[in-house]
Amino acid sequence: MSSENLRNLYQQVILEHYKKPRHRGKTSPVHRHQRGHNPSCGDTIDLTVQLDPEGDHIEDVKFEGEGCAISISSADLMADAMRGKSIAEALEMIQRFQTMMKGEAEFPKEMRKLNVMQGVAQFPVRIKCATLTWHTLKAALESRDSLTSQYVTKE
Numbered sequence: 001m002s003s004e005n006l007r008n009l010y011q012q013v014i015l016e017h018y019k020k021p022r023h024r025g026k027t028s029p030v031h032r033h034q035r036g037h038n039p040s041c042g043d044t045i046d047l048t049v050q051l052d053p054e055g056d057h058i059e060d061v062k063f064e065g066e067g068c069a070i071s072i073s074s075a076d077l078m079a080d081a082m083r084g085k086s087i088a089e090a091l092e093m094i095q096r097f098q099t100m101m102k103g104e105a106e107f108p109k110e111m112r113k114l115n116v117m118q119g120v121a122q123f124p125v126r127i128k129c130a131t132l133t134w135h136t137l138k139a140a141l142e143s144r145d146s147l148t149s150q151y152v153t154k155e
């Protein structure tokens, strides 16, 4: 994809998911709850996760909170991509997203919508806005219970 096409698509997808997020709210029931905060921008995201009865697949991910367009659209795109994934697949996707933001990986065709977030890499100070929700989900999946804890981005 040319860089200009990528930029246009990136802006379009970010705005669409920011204005009309499809996964805003709280899962029912809540099996995991994690808050993520990015002090460099002021983004705060409360993620809730619903797991399957065996506890090894994600049935639903929802988010609440306030943040910039990049953090909110990234959370919405992530929630979309995570439905039905196993915990192992989810952790692999989180790893891939972080690697992608360093310009070293991409998602395969069936998840290519996530690749538009590469557009954020042009603005290094905003990368944390895009990765916040992914770090927060990782912390949520790795916690053993549903107690609220907070993930804070590091400098």
Ligand code: ZN
Pocket: 038, 041, 042, 043, 067, 068, 069, 070, 071, 129
């Ligand atoms: Zn932000």
